[in-house]
Amino acid sequence: MTNYDGPAVSTTGVWKVFEQEAEEVTAVRDVSLAIERGEFTALAGPSGSGKTTLLNLIGGLTRPTRGQVQVAGREISEMSNQDLARLRLEEVGFVFQAYNLLPVLTALENAEFPMLLKGIDEEERQTRVRELFVRTGLDGLEDRRPGKLSGGQQQRVAVVRAVASNPALVLADEPTANLDSASSESLLDMMSDLNRDLGVTFVFATHDGHVMERSRRLVRMVDGQIDSDETQA
Amino acid sequence: MDGASISSWSQPFRVGVILKLAFRNLRRQLRRSLLTASAMVVGGFFCVFSYSLGDGTHEQWIESGVRMGSGHVTVERPEFRLSRKLDDRLSPEVRQATEQALQSRELAAQVVAVSSRLTISGLASSATGARPVQVVGVDPVAEAGFSMVDDQVIEGRYLEPDDRLAAYVGLGLVESLDLRLGSRFVVQAQDAAGDISGQLLRVVGIFRSGMPEADQSIIHIPLLTAGDWLGTDRDVTNVGVVLADSTLVGSMVADLERALSGPVASNEVRVMGWPESERAVWAAVTIDEFGNHVVMGILFIIIAFGIVNTVLMSVLHRYREFGVLRALGLTPRQTGAVVLVEGLTLTAISGCAGVLLGMVTTWYFFGDGLDFSVLVGEEMTFSGVVIDPVIVPLFRVSRLAQVFTVILGIGTIASIYPARRAATVDTAEAMKFDR
Numbered sequence: 001m002t003n004y005d006g007p008a009v010s011t012t013g014v015w016k017v018f019e020q021e022a023e024e025v026t027a028v029r030d031v032s033l034a035i036e037r038g039e040f041t042a043l044a045g046p047s048g049s050g051k052t053t054l055l056n057l058i059g060g061l062t063r064p065t066r067g068q069v070q071v072a073g074r075e076i077s078e079m080s081n082q083d084l085a086r087l088r089l090e091e092v093g094f095v096f097q098a099y100n101l102l103p104v105l106t107a108l109e110n111a112e113f114p115m116l117l118k119g120i121d122e123e124e125r126q127t128r129v130r131e132l133f134v135r136t137g138l139d140g141l142e143d144r145r146p147g148k149l150s151g152g153q154q155q156r157v158a159v160v161r162a163v164a165s166n167p168a169l170v171l172a173d174e175p176t177a178n179l180d181s182a183s184s185e186s187l188l189d190m191m192s193d194l195n196r197d198l199g200v201t202f203v204f205a206t207h208d209g210h211v212m213e214r215s216r217r218l219v220r221m222v223d224g225q226i227d228s229d230e231t232q233a
Numbered sequence: 234m235d236g237a238s239i240s241s242w243s244q245p246f247r248v249g250v251i252l253k254l255a256f257r258n259l260r261r262q263l264r265r266s267l268l269t270a271s272a273m274v275v276g277g278f279f280c281v282f283s284y285s286l287g288d289g290t291h292e293q294w295i296e297s298g299v300r301m302g303s304g305h306v307t308v309e310r311p312e313f314r315l316s317r318k319l320d321d322r323l324s325p326e327v328r329q330a331t332e333q334a335l336q337s338r339e340l341a342a343q344v345v346a347v348s349s350r351l352t353i354s355g356l357a358s359s360a361t362g363a364r365p366v367q368v369v370g371v372d373p374v375a376e377a378g379f380s381m382v383d384d385q386v387i388e389g390r391y392l393e394p395d396d397r398l399a400a401y402v403g404l405g406l407v408e409s410l411d412l413r414l415g416s417r418f419v420v421q422a423q424d425a426a427g428d429i430s431g432q433l434l435r436v437v438g439i440f441r442s443g444m445p446e447a448d449q450s451i452i453h454i455p456l457l458t459a460g461d462w463l464g465t466d467r468d469v470t471n472v473g474v475v476l477a478d479s480t481l482v483g484s485m486v487a488d489l490e491r492a493l494s495g496p497v498a499s500n501e502v503r504v505m506g507w508p509e510s511e512r513a514v515w516a517a518v519t520i521d522e523f524g525n526h527v528v529m530g531i532l533f534i535i536i537a538f539g540i541v542n543t544v545l546m547s548v549l550h551r552y553r554e555f556g557v558l559r560a561l562g563l564t565p566r567q568t569g570a571v572v573l574v575e576g577l578t579l580t581a582i583s584g585c586a587g588v589l590l591g592m593v594t595t596w597y598f599f600g601d602g603l604d605f606s607v608l609v610g611e612e613m614t615f616s617g618v619v620i621d622p623v624i625v626p627l628f629r630v631s632r633l634a635q636v637f638t639v640i641l642g643i644g645t646i647a648s649i650y651p652a653r654r655a656a657t658v659d660t661a662e663a664m665k666f667d668r
Contacts, residue, residue, distance in 0.1 A: 053661075061560060061661040082564050089562025096664055100557045104257035116250055117562050161561075173664070 004073040008169040008201040009058050010034040014067030016053050016224075027053040029224035030067070035169070035203055035217075040195045042204045042215035050224035051205040052173055058203065059092050059171045060084040072168040089117055093162030095172035099154040101146040101161075107153075108133070108142035111160040118165055125164075132160045136190050152183030156190060163194055169201040176208050188214045247567060254558075255574040262547060269543045270583035273640055276536045277587015280529055280636045282595050285626035286603060287525045291518045292627050295479045297619050298514035299507050300381045301447060304348070304473030306485050307510050308493070311503045313470055314510070317354050319425050319463060322470045327493065327502050331472045334492035343481050348372065348379035349469040351459045355422030357452065359410040366406065368420055368452050370459025370469075379475055382440050382453065389414045389438035396455050400434035404441040405449030412436050420452065425464040432462040443619040480629070482506040533643050540647035544576055548651045555655045556663020569656030573648050580644020584637050592633070595626050602626075 016028040028050045035041055043051040056062040057069055060076050069076050072091045076084060088094075093114070101110045109116075111132070112125040133139050136156050146154055155175060162170045172191070176184035192214060194200045204211055212218055213232075220228040259266045299305045308331045313321035323331075328349060334340060335347050351370035356363050373392035377383045382401070383391035392401050400420075402412065412418055416436045424430040434454060442448055460466045476485060489504045496502040508515040548555070558568050606622035 056661040056664075059560070061664070062659075082566075085559065085562050085564040085567075088560060094560045096557070096560075098553075098664075100553065100560075100664070102254070102554065102557065104254060104261050113250075114561055117247055119247075 004168075006073050007034040007070075008037045008039070008072065009203070010070045011054075011058070012068045012070075014054075014057060014069060015065045016050070016057060016062065017065045027224050028057065028064075031224070031226055032067075033219065033226065033229075035201065037168070037201050038195070038199045039217055040192065040202050040215055041217040041219060042206050042212050043219050043221060044206055044212050045221035045227070046207060048223075049221040051207075051221050053224075054221070055171050055173050055203065055205040058169075059094060060087055089114060089165075091168040093165070093167040093170040095155070095158050095162050095170060095175045097174040097177045099146070099151065099158050099178070101154055101157055103146050106143050106145055107138065107149060107157045110146070110157055111164055113161060114165040114167075120165070128164050129160065132164055135193070136160055137186075150183070152179050152186065155179060155183070155187055159187065159191060159194070163198070163200050167200075169203060172202060172204045172206075174206055174208070175204065176206070176211055181210075184208070184210060247563075251567060251570050251574055254571050255578055258547075258551075258571075258575055259579060265543055265547060266579060269540055270579055270586070272536045272539050273580055273583035273644065274587040274590060276533055276643075277584055277636060277640055278591040278594065279532060280639070281588050281591025281628075281633065282626075283525060283529065284632050284636065285591070285595050285628050286599070286624050287522065288629060288632060289625045289627035291521065292479060293621050293624070294514055294518060295507060295511075297381070297621070298511045299473075299475060299479075300379065301442065301444070301619070302473075302507075302511050302514075303350075303471055304346075304379065304510075305476040305479055305482050305507045306474040306489065307471050307505050308474075308489060308502060309471035309505070311500060317352065319351075319353060319423065319465060319470070322351065322465060322468045323472070323502065324496075325468065327496050328469055328472060330493055330496075331489065334489060335472075335474060337492075340485065340488055343476050343478075343485060344474055345477055346375070346378035346475040347472065348375045349456070349472045350376070351456060351463075351465060351469045352471065353422050353459075353463070355420045357406065357410060357418055357420045359412055359416070359418040361411040362409070364406060364409050365450065366420065366452050367450050368422060368454060368459065370456040371453055372456050376453065379473060382442060382447075382451070385440040385442050386438050387441045389436070391438055392453055392455055394455075396437065397458055398433060398435055399437040399455065399458075401438040401440060401453040402436050403448035403451050404439055405445055406452070407436065407439050409449060414439065420454075422463065424462070430462060430464075432458070434458075479507065480631075482508070529639075533639065537643045537647045540576070540580075540644065541650060544572065544648055544651040545654065547575075548572055548655050551655075552658065553663050555658040556660045559658060559660040560664070565656040568658065569652035572652040572655045573645070576644050576648025576652070577641070580641055580648075584640035584644070587640065588633055588637050591636075592628060596628070599624075599626055 011031055011033045014028055014031045018025045018027055031054060043054060045051050057064050058071065064077050071087060074087060076087060079087065105113065108129055111129045115125045133142060138153065138156055141149060141153060176187060179187060188211060191202055195202055204215065206212065216232055218230050218232055219226055310321040310323060335344055348371060353368050355366055355368045357366040373394055373396065377391060387404065392399055410418055414436055417433055419431050419433055421429055421431045456467065476482065486504050486506045490497050493502055493504065497504065555568050602623040602625040604623045
């Protein structure tokens, strides 16, 4: 993480227009948003509301058609693919709906993967990951491949992978969508603890009522625009 | 940790990560990997099998051609090859310099035999008639190590050092002139003074090379006899060299040119390798080798398509996985490198296995030679060489390295397109991808 003190992420007048068979579809429409460090924010809305696209824009997985996106104070709209890759590695952690662990790596190797790419030495990697595994109830599962883990366990490993390298923010796209309610609740507890204890900034795209309830800031989106932005108790 | 320090020292870690992912993925998709590898192994096997037999065949053609002709390397006057005149014989100084150079420690190790010959065109006549011939004045001992003709005796014997008026004659000529062992006949040729001069000879041996043109025209006589007859003393028209391996020709020509730099520079003498002096053999080898390359090329193109297909399927199957790698911070190039390294690793391993399998199998089953006499008969000639129906495979390190490099090259080329596909994955789209 860099020493930048401003918002973890901010967008200014961001648009995303997709061209589909000669037809233009506006997924995100003039969105301006700032998310401070340590927030636990949910982008909520029905399917097609643009929440996943906004998440992808923030994470540098797709480029805005118009507007600006800043992550940890760095403007990313015009960044090269190379720089975007570096930014993702240094500043952003991802949690996906379908877990997306690398099937050829063990749980521990998956969790330490971004740190390995960063060049963090083995001792530090293992210490951080083992600490997080204990904290998140994954202790003892280090050597299992993803295929030998339950959905809930895989998603926990994915969260550990996202937070282990101390990114500026963690983007989670429907992280509970494939989990049963118990696993979902447990995962939310875990992320909430990480947010509270370690100050990790979480931004969710979700339409899960549970996630919305647990978030401390709820940004509702409709038709690619911010419909409401509330801070919850 | 700040960005600057990350970028400056994380590269080795990324290489390690890419290698790890590549190896694990190959193991994960074992059946697919084995299928791709087997294609390369089969290709490597056929390549080594075909080239070792091809090289063995060519070496035999070359060996036969140069021993029946003027050696792997010949030193002669530039005009002699066409004129065949005594005027174009080597000066004693050049002959001596050539023979001394060949006896030097650096060159002697590569030399199997050296023969200094006096070759002229003449006319052989007996009571029955006359035939144009090529009279070769030789040192019997040196020539016995150089030529194959002495081994092809069917009656009598080859020349000996004490022989004076002896002639070793081809069977065709013997039949044409109605000669037999002990028969006398006359050869006439232009001598050093430009006069037509005759020499009486006695048949001491008859040979059959299998090449009708050689059997009907070649007469070996002692060099001393030729010198006395033609007034050339001990002069020769060329110095021929047989080498341990035809691939040494280039360096031998260069070394001799250095040793004879003065006469070579003044165009008094020319050092020729067999590709230049035995054009027919060179053409036959080149054409046959080209045919081999074409067949192997087609085989590898087919294999390459198979590899592209397999690797591409693997990439498409792992579309989301590549998206994840990109999302986690791998650059497009690094993501493509994962696929490229997979392809390279697979082809390197299977290439080695194919080359090894080809060598072991060919050596085990055909090490003593592959006998084609059922197909071509006991004797066959073409392009001026006698073809041995038993082909003995020849394994050259350079050829094996060439085959391995080609396999590696094919593997690399075949992995480039799939690697590009992996590198250009749309990360956001890949996350939606459901296999």
